[in-house]
Amino acid sequence: MYKVLSTVKNNFLTTGILLISALFLFLPLIGATEFSLRDGGPDKHSFHSYKWIFEQSGFKENLGITIQVTTLAVLLNLLIMVPTVTWLHISGQKYRRFVEVITILPLIIPVVALATGAQTALPSFLHNTVLELSFMYVVIAMPYSYRALDIGMSGKPLNTYVAAARNLGASWRKILLSVITPSIWPSVLAALFLTVALSLGEFTLAQLLHWNTFPTWVSNVSQENILGATALSVGSLFFAWLLLFTFTFFGSNKAESAKNEE
Amino acid sequence: MTNASLVAKGLGRRFGTVIALNNFSIEVPKGELISLLGPSGCGKTTALRIIAGLERSDTGEVHLNDKNISNVSAHLRNMGMVFQAYSLFPHLNVAENVAFGLKMRKVSKSERTIRVNTILDLVGLGHHHKRFAHQLSGGQQQRVALARALVIEPEVLLLDEPLSALDAQVRTNLREEIRRLQIELGTTTLFVTHDQEEAMAISDRVGVMNQGGLEQIDTPDTLYNKPANDFVASFVGTMNHLPAQLEKGTIELFGKRFPTQKSGNESGKVNALIRPESIKVSIDETSTNAVVLTRSFLGAHSRIICRTNDGAIIHSLMSNEYSQELHPGNAVRLEILSKEIMVANA
Numbered sequence: 001m002y003k004v005l006s007t008v009k010n011n012f013l014t015t016g017i018l019l020i021s022a023l024f025l026f027l028p029l030i031g032a033t034e035f036s037l038r039d040g041g042p043d044k045h046s047f048h049s050y051k052w053i054f055e056q057s058g059f060k061e062n063l064g065i066t067i068q069v070t071t072l073a074v075l076l077n078l079l080i081m082v083p084t085v086t087w088l089h090i091s092g093q094k095y096r097r098f099v100e101v102i103t104i105l106p107l108i109i110p111v112v113a114l115a116t117g118a119q120t121a122l123p124s125f126l127h128n129t130v131l132e133l134s135f136m137y138v139v140i141a142m143p144y145s146y147r148a149l150d151i152g153m154s155g156k157p158l159n160t161y162v163a164a165a166r167n168l169g170a171s172w173r174k175i176l177l178s179v180i181t182p183s184i185w186p187s188v189l190a191a192l193f194l195t196v197a198l199s200l201g202e203f204t205l206a207q208l209l210h211w212n213t214f215p216t217w218v219s220n221v222s223q224e225n226i227l228g229a230t231a232l233s234v235g236s237l238f239f240a241w242l243l244l245f246t247f248t249f250f251g252s253n254k255a256e257s258a259k260n261e262e
Numbered sequence: 263m264t265n266a267s268l269v270a271k272g273l274g275r276r277f278g279t280v281i282a283l284n285n286f287s288i289e290v291p292k293g294e295l296i297s298l299l300g301p302s303g304c305g306k307t308t309a310l311r312i313i314a315g316l317e318r319s320d321t322g323e324v325h326l327n328d329k330n331i332s333n334v335s336a337h338l339r340n341m342g343m344v345f346q347a348y349s350l351f352p353h354l355n356v357a358e359n360v361a362f363g364l365k366m367r368k369v370s371k372s373e374r375t376i377r378v379n380t381i382l383d384l385v386g387l388g389h390h391h392k393r394f395a396h397q398l399s400g401g402q403q404q405r406v407a408l409a410r411a412l413v414i415e416p417e418v419l420l421l422d423e424p425l426s427a428l429d430a431q432v433r434t435n436l437r438e439e440i441r442r443l444q445i446e447l448g449t450t451t452l453f454v455t456h457d458q459e460e461a462m463a464i465s466d467r468v469g470v471m472n473q474g475g476l477e478q479i480d481t482p483d484t485l486y487n488k489p490a491n492d493f494v495a496s497f498v499g500t501m502n503h504l505p506a507q508l509e510k511g512t513i514e515l516f517g518k519r520f521p522t523q524k525s526g527n528e529s530g531k532v533n534a535l536i537r538p539e540s541i542k543v544s545i546d547e548t549s550t551n552a553v554v555l556t557r558s559f560l561g562a563h564s565r566i567i568c569r570t571n572d573g574a575i576i577h578s579l580m581s582n583e584y585s586q587e588l589h590p591g592n593a594v595r596l597e598i599l600s601k602e603i604m605v606a607n608a
Contacts, residue, residue, distance in 0.1 A: 157347050157348070157349070160345050160347045160348075160349040161349065161351060163311075163314075163316050163336075163343070163345065163349070164343070164345060164349040164351075164407075164410075165337075165351075165362070166315075166316065166335075166336040166337045167314055167316070167336060167337070167339075167341060167342070167343040167411075167420075168337075168342075168362050168363035168366055168410065168411075168414065169337045169338070169340070169363055169366035169367055169414065170337055170362075170366050171337055174366065179351055182351075182353040182354075183351060183352050183353050185353065
C-alpha cells in the first residue's frame, strides 16, 4: 500500500485529485466545526454549544443504549458470520451463491418491512430487550460484514490451515479463535468497523421499533437548536473516528503480521 | 519418542460416482517408513487423510497400536502431518507455529520453549525463530512444518507430498533429511508421493497404488526387479513392451530364447517387459535388427531410442563409454542382457 502511494506521489495529477478530494472532505468539516464553536455571533468562539449537548436530558441514557446495542451487534455479528463464512469456504462451497444472495436481501428489503418482520418473527422474549435491536443491526450489517470476511478468506488456503490445526490437536472452537480469526484479522476488523459505523448512525429501524438510541435522540434535540445540532454532528463524527482509531490501534499488531503474508 | 504400528483395513471411499479408495489395506510396523506411490487420482492422499481423520471412510477401519481409532476425531489422534501446500499459520512466527501443537496439549511454557528449540535445531532452523512464513523460502517453510509435526512426538508421521512444491535440489536435500530424522527419532511414517525416485530413495518399503487399491508393497529393490504385475512394472522405472509369442513358458526375442515367469504349459501372445538397462545396442553390420532414432545424453548414461525391424520402439540405457559411436540412422544390433524375462498378457 505504502509503496503504491509513494510511486504515484510524484504524479502531479494524482496529487491534484487528492488535494481537491481532501478540500471537499475537510472544508465543510472545518466550516461546521467553526460554526459549532460560535457563541452569539461570528466573532466570539467557545464550547458553549458542546456544553449544551451534555445538559440535554437523555444524553447519557441514549448514548448508553447505543453503545450496548453496538457492542452486542458486533459480537453477535462476528459470532454468527465468522463460523458461517469459514464453513462456506472449507466445505460449503456449493451454498456460497445462495448465501451471497441472502446477504444482499437486507439492502433490498425496505426498512419498514424489516421492522414489521422483526416484530412478528423475533421470539417474544427478545421484544423490548437490547437484543431486539442488536439482532436487527446484525441483519442490516450482514451485506457488509459477509463481504469483508469473504474477501479475507478468498485466496487463503483455509482448508490446509484447518487440516493442519486439527492434526495438531486443535478443536473447532480453537481453530476459529486461534487460527482462522487471526489469519484474516484485517477482514475481521473491517467487518467490525462496518457494523460499528452502521449501529452508531442507524436511525430508521430504531425509530420504527420505538427505541431511544443516540441517533434518535440527536434527531429530537437538534430540532430546537441549530448550533447545538451542528456541535452534535461534529462531536459524534469525532467520537466515531476516535472509536475507529482505537480499534485500529488494538488491531494493528495482529493485522500487521497477517497482512505481511500477502 | 513413541513409535507405533499403524494398520488400515479395507478402507473404501467414494466421491459421487468416483471410487477414490477401494478396499485399501496397509500395515506400517513400528519405526518403518512406507511410501505410497501412484499416479494422481489413485487415492493415495485420500488414504492418508482418512488415516489422519481428516476425511471419513465409507468402509474399513484404522488401527493404531491394535486400537481401533476409526471414530476418534482428527485432533485427538496424535499424528503429525506435513502437507503439500504451505500450511504455516501466517499470523504466527516460526517458534509460535512449532509451539502450536504443544499449546493445544497444554504443555507448560518452559517445556514448550525447550522442545521448540530442540526440534528447530534438529531441522536446521535454529536461527529463524522470529521469522514469519512469508520471510522463509519454500524449503524452509516445509522444514518448519516438519518440525511442527514432529515436536508433538506423534505416534505416526504422515507426509502428504511435502516436497512437490520445491525445486529439484531442495527436494533432494530435504528428502534425505526427512529420512535421517525419521531414522533418528524412529517415527513410524507414511509418505505419499507421485515421484518414484523420491519413494525409492528414502523408503523401507514402497506401496504402489492404482485406482484406489494397492497393487504391490515391497522393498524398492524388489519392486523394481520383481514387479508383481504389468502396472507396477510400467509405473516404476521405464519399461519396454515388446510383443512376443509365448511357447511352453518361453519366448524368442532377437533370435534368442528366454525363460519367463510363466509355467511350461502356457502359450499365446504376450508382451515382454524389458528394462532399458537390459538392452545392449551395438554396431554389428552382419546381423542388424534395428535402427537408431535418437540418442540423448544424460550425464553418465545415454538413452538410445531404436526402432526394430518389426516396427517396435525400444528404449535402451547405456553407459556413454559404449554408446558414443551410436548416431541416429545407424543400423544396429539389439541384444537382451537379462537371463529371464517377465511377460504380461497382451
